[in-house]
Amino acid sequence: MIEFKDVSKTFSLGKRDVHAVKNVSLSISKGEIFGIIGFSGAGKSTLLRLVNMLERPTSGTIFIQDIDVSKLSSKDLRTRRRNIGMIFQNFNLFNSRTVAGNIAYPLKLAGTPKREINKRVKELLNFVGLADKEKDFPDQLSGGQKQRVGIARALATSPDILICDEATSALDPDTTADILKLLKKVNRDLGITILLITHEMHVIQSICDKVAVMEDGEVIEDGNVFETFTDPQHETTQRFIHSVQSDLPSKQILKEWRSSGGGKLYRVIFKGDATNDPVLSTITKKHDVDFNIVYGAVRELQEKLFGNLIVSFTGDASAVQNVLNELNTIVELEEVIENEG
Amino acid sequence: MKVDWTTFWPRIVEATGETLTMVIATLIFGSIIGISFGLLLFVTRENNILENKLLFQILNVFINIIRPIPFIIFMVAISELTRLVVGTTIGTVAAIFPMTIVASFTIARVVENNLVSIDPGVIEAAQAMGASPLRIIFTILIPEALGPLILGLTFVSVSLIDFSAVAGTVGGGGLGHIAMTYGYQRFDGSVMLVTVIILIVMVQLAQWIGNTLSKKIMRR
Ligand SMILES: Nc1ncnc2c1ncn2[C@@H]1O[C@H](COP(=O)(O)OP(=O)(O)OP(=O)(O)O)[C@@H](O)[C@H]1O
Ligand SMILES: [Mg+2]
Numbered sequence: 001m002i003e004f005k006d007v008s009k010t011f012s013l014g015k016r017d018v019h020a021v022k023n024v025s026l027s028i029s030k031g032e033i034f035g036i037i038g039f040s041g042a043g044k045s046t047l048l049r050l051v052n053m054l055e056r057p058t059s060g061t062i063f064i065q066d067i068d069v070s071k072l073s074s075k076d077l078r079t080r081r082r083n084i085g086m087i088f089q090n091f092n093l094f095n096s097r098t099v100a101g102n103i104a105y106p107l108k109l110a111g112t113p114k115r116e117i118n119k120r121v122k123e124l125l126n127f128v129g130l131a132d133k134e135k136d137f138p139d140q141l142s143g144g145q146k147q148r149v150g151i152a153r154a155l156a157t158s159p160d161i162l163i164c165d166e167a168t169s170a171l172d173p174d175t176t177a178d179i180l181k182l183l184k185k186v187n188r189d190l191g192i193t194i195l196l197i198t199h200e201m202h203v204i205q206s207i208c209d210k211v212a213v214m215e216d217g218e219v220i221e222d223g224n225v226f227e228t229f230t231d232p233q234h235e236t237t238q239r240f241i242h243s244v245q246s247d248l249p250s251k252q253i254l255k256e257w258r259s260s261g262g263g264k265l266y267r268v269i270f271k272g273d274a275t276n277d278p279v280l281s282t283i284t285k286k287h288d289v290d291f292n293i294v295y296g297a298v299r300e301l302q303e304k305l306f307g308n309l310i311v312s313f314t315g316d317a318s319a320v321q322n323v324l325n326e327l328n329t330i331v332e333l334e335e336v337i338e339n340e341g
Numbered sequence: 342m343k344v345d346w347t348t349f350w351p352r353i354v355e356a357t358g359e360t361l362t363m364v365i366a367t368l369i370f371g372s373i374i375g376i377s378f379g380l381l382l383f384v385t386r387e388n389n390i391l392e393n394k395l396l397f398q399i400l401n402v403f404i405n406i407i408r409p410i411p412f413i414i415f416m417v418a419i420s421e422l423t424r425l426v427v428g429t430t431i432g433t434v435a436a437i438f439p440m441t442i443v444a445s446f447t448i449a450r451v452v453e454n455n456l457v458s459i460d461p462g463v464i465e466a467a468q469a470m471g472a473s474p475l476r477i478i479f480t481i482l483i484p485e486a487l488g489p490l491i492l493g494l495t496f497v498s499v500s501l502i503d504f505s506a507v508a509g510t511v512g513g514g515g516l517g518h519i520a521m522t523y524g525y526q527r528f529d530g531s532v533m534l535v536t537v538i539i540l541i542v543m544v545q546l547a548q549w550i551g552n553t554l555s556k557k558i559m560r561r
Contacts, residue, residue, distance in 0.1 A: 079471060080471075081470060088466065090460070092466035094481065106471070109471055
């Protein structure tokens with residue numbers, strides 16, 4: 001659906017060059033919700049704006065539905081853009097137009113007949129749950145309502161792709177959840193491929209199928225959300241994951257644990273099926289060892305379970321070793337080292 | 342020598358008409374030229390929808406040269422050009438010419454300033470939907486800036502009333518001419534008073550129309 005091939009974008013600011021996007025190759029398939037996460041200045045917005053050519057690549061090519069968009073004439077590009085809806089962090093609604101006027105605008109650009117426009121606007125207002133706000137002006141709406149109008153407007157010309165630049169970053173947690181739900185509905189019910197960028201891991205966690213992590217203009221890691229979450233390769237990715245789920249108790253608590261004579265701590269990671277069986281209790285019982293879950297959680301990611309527990313074992317030293325060996329064959333296990341946390 | 346008010350009233354009415362003609366005609370021509378220049382100035386800016394460094398610089402420098410010149414000096418300075426275009430340097434029509442030039446450049450700046458305050462994200466949203474630059478100018482830039490633009494034009498028309506009086510003193514006719522010849526040179530305080538009152542009423546009226554219109558557009 002969307003394919004970046006070795007794409008770079010450099011801005012020249014006087015003498016200084018800013019390499020906003022560096023040699024990015026990514027492939028986004030039809031029907032996916034693909035999230036790009038990165039800290040501020042990582043180049044996410046620039047990468048996203050390359051999709052609808054608001055920014056032109058310095059090198060590399062971008063294929064959208066097998067068409068090299070960097071080669072399109074400006075007229076063809078304008079037509080292509082109707083197939084790529086875009087929503088923004090600050091909504092970017094037209095203040096001089098009503099809600100209905102905002103949603104009708106892209107349809108007018110496309111030359112849709114007036115009667116059809118009216119029908120489509122009503123349809124979209126119902127879809128985003130704003131049927132009663134038709135005649136309001138943007139400044140009369142809340143943030144969440146504004147973003148709903150933004151989404152309706154982006155969907156007006158029935159695009160195949162929706163790109164979202166930090167669509168929920170200006171919203172409170174409840175409203176964010178509502179908008180994410182709506183985006184999921186856009187993806188599920190309308191089959192629209194969504195490419196979103198964010199700096200919030202929970203956005204990725206709650207709606208994305210695939211994720212790419214960006215740092216300094218480069219994609220440093222990408223893949224399935226479940227795999228990336230449960231087995232992050234890169235330090236930045238780990239930092240993002242810790243932002244939504246700390247996998248260790250605080251330094252303070254660890255210190256207290258150790259000073260009160262607590263034994264060695266182990267991190268036990270369960271993925272998918274392993275979460276269904278009572279592995280810990282079965283194995284410890286077998287070797288006559290006690291276990292104590294000091295910290296941890298089991299959570300759902302892309303409809304699969306993922307557990308991360310910090311456990312201590314008490315019993316005969318060789319029995320504990322046997323437990324560890326056996327556990328290691330079923331789940332991921334590692335010792336929590338002294339200065340972690 | 343005092344004027345005879347029974348015969349002088351028609352002169353006042355005529356002069357008021359001349360002043361209104363100068364101001365309204367200038368406002369119309371000045372708006373057409375000024376809004377075009379202002380839009381051009383804005384869209385040719387760096388990173389804007391029709392970026393064009395050369396055109397921007399030419400317009401920008403031109404405006405910066407003309408605008409600081411005091412109107413009375415400007416009017417006299419271009420009198421030869423006025424004669425060439427209008428055929429005379431005396432009368433209402435001859436005054437409209439320099440007034441239009443100055444008004445155009447002032448309005449161009451007012452328009453540019455109002456456009457700059459539009460959130461660039463809004464323009465980008467229109468671009469992302471596939472709107473052409475011309476389409477953006479007429480369906481986004483102008484409607485989005487219209488409220489403050491009308492306030493800006495109101496401000497300009499108030500200064501045009503001022504310019505018309507200046508023009509009047511150097512052969513332009515209108516209330517400025519009356520005030521000058523009867524009020525100033527013949528020391529008739531009553532003429533002065535009447536013209537001043539008419540000018541105040543005009544300014545108030547212009548301000549009221551502008552405020553009402555812009556309020557209606559901005560719905561606040
Ligand atoms: N038009 C531009 N001109 C010059 N430099 C730019 C431009 N746009 C972006 N940059 C630079 O490119 C880099 C990446 O910017 P970008 O906006 O893509 O980051 P981001 O990941 O979206 O950050 P944020 O989370 O803050 O929005 C930054 O260093 C930024 O200053
Ligand atoms: Mg950004």
